[in-house]
Amino acid sequence: xxxxxxxxxxxxxxxxxxxxxxxxxxxxxxxxxxxxxxxxxxxxxxxxxxxxxxxxxxxxxxxxxxxxxxxxxxxxxxxxxxxxxxxxxxxxxxxxxxxxxxxxxxxxxxxxxxxxxxxxxxxxxxxxxxxxxxxxxxxxxxxxxxxxxxxxxxxxxxxxxxxxxxxxxxxxxxxxxxxxxxxxxxxxxxxxxxxxxxxxxxxxxxxxxxxxxxxxxxxxxxxxxxxxxxxxxxxxxxxxxxxxxxxxxxxxxxxxxxxxxxxxxxxxxxxxxxxxxxxxxxxxxxxxxxxxxxxxxxxxxxxxxxxxxxxxxxxxxxxxxxxxxxxxxxxxx
Amino acid sequence: xxxxxxxxxxxxxxxxxxxxxxxxxxxxxxxxxxxxxxxxxxxxxxxxxxxxxxxxxxxxxxxxxxxxxxxxxxxxxxxxxxxxxxxxxxxxxxxxxxxxxxxxxxxxxxxxxxxxxxxxxxxxxxxxxxxxxxxxxxxxxxxxxxxxxxxxxxxxxxxxxxxxxxxxxxxxxxxxxxxxxxxxxxxxxxxxxxxxxxxxxxxxxxxxxxxxxxxxxxxxxxxxxxxxxxxxxxxxxxxxxxxxxxxxxxxxxxxxxxxxxxxxxxxxxxxxxxxxxxxxxxxxxxxxxxxxxxxxxxxxxxxxxxxxxxxxxxxxxxxxxxxxx
Numbered sequence: 002x003x004x005x006x007x008x009x010x011x012x013x014x015x016x017x018x019x020x021x022x023x024x025x026x027x028x029x030x031x032x033x034x035x036x037x038x039x040x041x042x043x044x045x046x047x048x049x050x051x052x053x054x055x056x057x058x059x060x061x062x063x064x065x066x067x068x069x070x071x072x073x074x075x076x077x078x079x080x081x082x083x084x085x086x087x088x089x090x091x092x093x094x095x096x097x098x099x100x101x102x103x104x105x106x107x108x109x110x111x112x113x114x115x116x117x118x119x120x121x122x123x124x125x126x127x128x129x130x131x132x133x134x135x136x137x138x139x140x141x142x143x144x145x146x147x148x149x150x151x152x153x154x155x156x157x158x159x160x161x162x163x164x165x166x167x168x169x170x171x172x173x174x175x176x177x178x179x180x181x182x183x184x185x186x187x188x189x190x191x192x193x194x195x196x197x198x199x200x201x202x203x204x205x206x207x208x209x210x211x212x213x214x215x216x217x218x219x220x221x222x223x224x225x226x227x228x229x230x231x232x233x234x235x236x237x238x239x240x241x242x243x244x245x246x247x248x249x250x251x252x253x254x255x256x257x258x259x260x261x262x263x264x265x266x267x268x269x270x271x272x273x274x275x276x277x278x279x280x281x282x283x284x285x286x287x288x289x290x291x292x293x294x295x296x297x298x299x300x301x302x303x304x305x306x307x308x309x310x311x312x313x314x315x316x317x318x319x320x321x322x323x324x325x326x327x328x329x330x331x332x333x334x
Numbered sequence: 335x336x337x338x339x340x341x342x343x344x345x346x347x348x349x350x351x352x353x354x355x356x357x358x359x360x361x362x363x364x365x366x367x368x369x370x371x372x373x374x375x376x377x378x379x380x381x382x383x384x385x386x387x388x389x390x391x392x393x394x395x396x397x398x399x400x401x402x403x404x405x406x407x408x409x410x411x412x413x414x415x416x417x418x419x420x421x422x423x424x425x426x427x428x429x430x431x432x433x434x435x436x437x438x439x440x441x442x443x444x445x446x447x448x449x450x451x452x453x454x455x456x457x458x459x460x461x462x463x464x465x466x467x468x469x470x471x472x473x474x475x476x477x478x479x480x481x482x483x484x485x486x487x488x489x490x491x492x493x494x495x496x497x498x499x500x501x502x503x504x505x506x507x508x509x510x511x512x513x514x515x516x517x518x519x520x521x522x523x524x525x526x527x528x529x530x531x532x533x534x535x536x537x538x539x540x541x542x543x544x545x546x547x548x549x550x551x552x553x554x555x556x557x558x559x560x561x562x563x564x565x566x567x568x569x570x571x572x573x574x575x576x577x578x579x580x581x582x583x584x585x586x587x588x589x590x591x592x593x594x595x596x597x598x599x600x601x602x603x604x605x606x607x608x609x610x611x612x613x614x615x616x617x618x619x620x621x622x623x624x625x626x627x628x629x630x631x632x633x634x635x636x637x638x639x640x641x642x643x644x645x646x647x648x649x650x651x652x653x654x655x656x657x658x659x
Binding site for chain 2: 070102103104106107111113114115120121123124125128130131132133134135136137138139140142143161162165166168169172173324325326327328329
């Protein structure tokens with residue numbers, strides 16, 4: 002199903018289009034593999050899959066520069082991968098190996114990476130929002146033209162920190178792009194069962210923050226909205242709120258009986274799967290041939306295979322490190 | 335040398351650190367235009383402007399969370415929580431994030447923020463304005479907790495706290511804010527974190543306290559001194575990390591110890607000190623360690639406050655018990 006009328010299609014550069022497709026596939030295949038490894042007890046802790054929502058992270062990241070910052074949620078493997086944290090580093094992290102980006106301590110939910118300015122990974126719903134506002138305040142105080150992209154689910158709007166953070170960012174005109182990934186369910190509770198006002202853009206607008214709803218299943222719509230928002234924010238216009246309407250195809254975590262939604266509903270949303278839909282569109286425009294897709298799949302498969310091998314060959318944290326990094330060592334950072 | 339109150343000493347430390355280091359910024363409720371509810375930040379807004387002194391809404395969670403964001407990205411925020419009892423709204427940011435960013439990222443990120451807050455009773459204020467909640471913070475790995483007892487101490491310790499690479503909770507005993515004045519150098523000096531201070535040397539009994547309780551403790555020691563008892567009074571200063579060495583060496587010498595704090599008794603910091611003394615100096619003890627503490631209830635207003643807070647008489651009684659065991 003193609004959601005866009007043909008005449009509204011932007012002119013696509015082939016390289017960029019294939020890049021978008023590849024990035025979405027990297028997340029999809031990485032997470033499918035992660036689910037396998039979780040079932041095999043090689044990944045421990047929890048595992049929250051982003052499958053179905055890939056267009057959001059991929060589209061938003063296109064608008065960011067290396068100097069910008071990213072704050073994400075516990076469903077952040079995809080964000081980390083697309084931001085440039087290597088698949089090997091993320092996989093090793095999830096497997097608890099010291100070769101991981103947080104030496105195996107962060108795990109699936111707490112991916113941090115200083116080189117790409119990736120500030121987590123956060124197991125607390127809404128917990129990253131004040132942090133993002135702080136990063137942006139630091140940028141403003143130090144007169145840096147940088148942007149912080151802050152991802153959170155629609156469940157976070159029920160937290161007080163959402164309101165405190167939106168207010169501060171708007172009040173002080175801070176460079177934050179608030180990226181709300183509205184997948185309709187806060188774990189198992191539907192939006193209309195948890196919010197008196199379900200129009201999230203209206204909530205954001207009440208803080209005088211420009212707000213746009215975006216089809217989160219359409220990679221091109223996501224990228225376009227993100228570029229517009231990042232440009233406005235970088236030019237000093239204060240924060241921006243984007244509501245990405247999306248859907249997760251898998252359970253909330255690996256322990257979710259999914260009593261809150263019907264199989265039929267899931268199947269309906271799968272018809273809007275951003276990956277096959279985008280592939281079809283590219284084929285229609287003559288930008289993608291079947292052999293291109295095969296090649297991308299093969300390259301992505303090889304990358305993930307290497308990541309898994311790297312993770313499996315990695316080392317466990319030595320017991321001597323148990324209480325390290327609680328405080329600075331020798332009083333130095 | 336000028337004689338300053340603790341409020342003035344802290345104000346001077348903030349001003350000088352902000353002059354020294356442009357990355358030091360101040361934020362909190364009414365800290366700017368209004369100079370802080372206790373006037374601790376008076377004059378900073380006028381001197382440094384709103385780019386470095388930010389009045390925030392009543393959003394404690396965001397105050398701490400925003401300070402975390404600034405701290406992990408190159409600034410040295412000094413946030414104020416207006417009263418210690420308002421920190422509960424920010425505990426999520428403090429415990430779940432500030433204290434854990436270093437260990438969660440295995441040292442890739444760290445969080446050099448200072449959270450200043452007045453704490454403790456003795457000013458006839460209701461519960462959330464009179465509490466001593468240090469044990470909640472000391473129990474949290476990754477936080478450092480400091481409680482100065484005098485103006486001189488406050489200036490030197492705050493300078494160290496601002497320069498420290500870890501999150502430091504700076505607990506200011508509000509009862510001492512204007513109660514005593516002492517000579518505080520204008521010149522720069524710092525007092526290292528993690529070290530307790532022996533205030534008076536003695537060989538008969540060790541008495542450990544911090545913050546506002548040091549005054550009651552010193553008064554008790556003076557009363558005992560009239561009876562020929564030489565007390566070794568320790569100002570704990572650094573509540574986390576604890577300075578085991580100073581405490582244990584003192585107890586090994588005096589063989590008797592009393593701990594004085596105003597927080598509720600159960601699981602108060604005194605319990606941890608007793609445990610450490612037992613672990614490291616049990617066979618030196620001539621008597622069980624005594625605790626003089628607040629009670630396991632909410633800080634009472636206003637009639638029973640003086641009963642709730644340890645005073646010199648209660649400390650003397652406890653010292654008598656360990657001396658006559």
